[in-house]
Amino acid sequence: MARDLAWALANSDLIHDRATLDASIAAMAPAIARDFAGDVPVFLTVMHGGLPFAGRLAMEVGALGMDLEFDYLHATRYRGETSGGALTWKHRPATPLRGRRVLLADDILDEGHTLDAIMRWCRAEGATDVRIAALAVKKHDRCVPGIRADYAGVDVPDRYVFGYGMDFQQQGRALPVIRALTDEALREL
Numbered sequence: 330m331a332r333d334l335a336w337a338l339a340n341s342d343l344i345h346d347r348a349t350l351d352a353s354i355a356a357m358a359p360a361i362a363r364d365f366a367g368d369v370p371v372f373l374t375v376m377h378g379g380l381p382f383a384g385r386l387a388m389e390v391g392a393l394g395m396d397l398e399f400d401y402l403h404a405t406r407y408r409g410e411t412s413g414g415a416l417t418w419k420h421r422p423a424t425p426l427r428g429r430r431v432l433l434a435d436d437i438l439d440e441g442h443t444l445d446a447i448m449r450w451c452r453a454e455g456a457t458d459v460r461i462a463a464l465a466v467k468k469h470d471r472c473v474p475g476i477r478a479d480y481a482g483v484d485v486p487d488r489y490v491f492g493y494g495m496d497f498q499q500q501g502r503a504l505p506v507i508r509a510l511t512d513e514a515l516r517e518l
């Protein structure tokens with residue numbers, strides 16, 4: 330059922346505040362700068378949800394003297410719904426990946442199907458190394474085997490979350506916090 334953002338805010342709990350999220354992104358940067366020292370990776374933002382996280386992460390690694398070549402892709406399997414389906418590619422990066430190292434930036438690693446497909450595609454394009462930076466990792470045992478975030482910000486509970494790029498029915502992506510819908514509210518949708 331369609332609901333507005335005010336309903337989602339009233340039927341959710343704060344999971345991580347802005348200061349915690351910003352600090353978790355800053356904390357990822359030194360490991361990235363160390364692991365990619367001497368390289369300029371292709372920095373692929375996974376739209377739409379990865380946008381706020383990727384922008385902030387780029388500034389953090391840039392402040393450490395590391396450069397990134399920006400590009401983006403859009404692959405979606407939720408399409409504004411609260412459970413995932415088949416993955417649809419809406420945009421593929423134009424930058425040739427052959428021989429390049431790639432850093433993917435996405436808002437959430439949940440069941441891992443999205444990042445699994447993206448990694449496979451990057452490797453098929455000839456990328457030599459593909460790593461994942463994810464702002465949030467959902468805690469459950471349903472993730473695709475072998476998929477993990479090389480750089481992870483915060484854990485989130487096994488509930489539907491939104492904010493900091495993540496949508497509630499395509500709303501709320503600009504919230505600077507992460508909230509989780511109550512399970513009762515999720516059942517109402």
Ligand SMILES: O=P(O)(O)OC[C@H]1O[C@H](OP(=O)(O)OP(=O)(O)O)[C@H](O)[C@@H]1O
Nearest residue numbers: 376377378405406407439440441442443
């Ligand atoms: O680990 P998974 O279970 O595959 O889910 C994670 C993906 O789901 C979300 O994208 P979504 O399909 O909602 O597209 P959007 O970012 O455009 O909203 C999110 O941005 C991740 O890319």
Ligand SMILES: Nc1nc2[nH]cnc2c(=O)[nH]1
Nearest residue numbers: 439488489490491495496
């Ligand atoms: N907004 C949002 N997108 C997701 N994609 C995968 N899991 C989630 C989630 O909990 N919230």
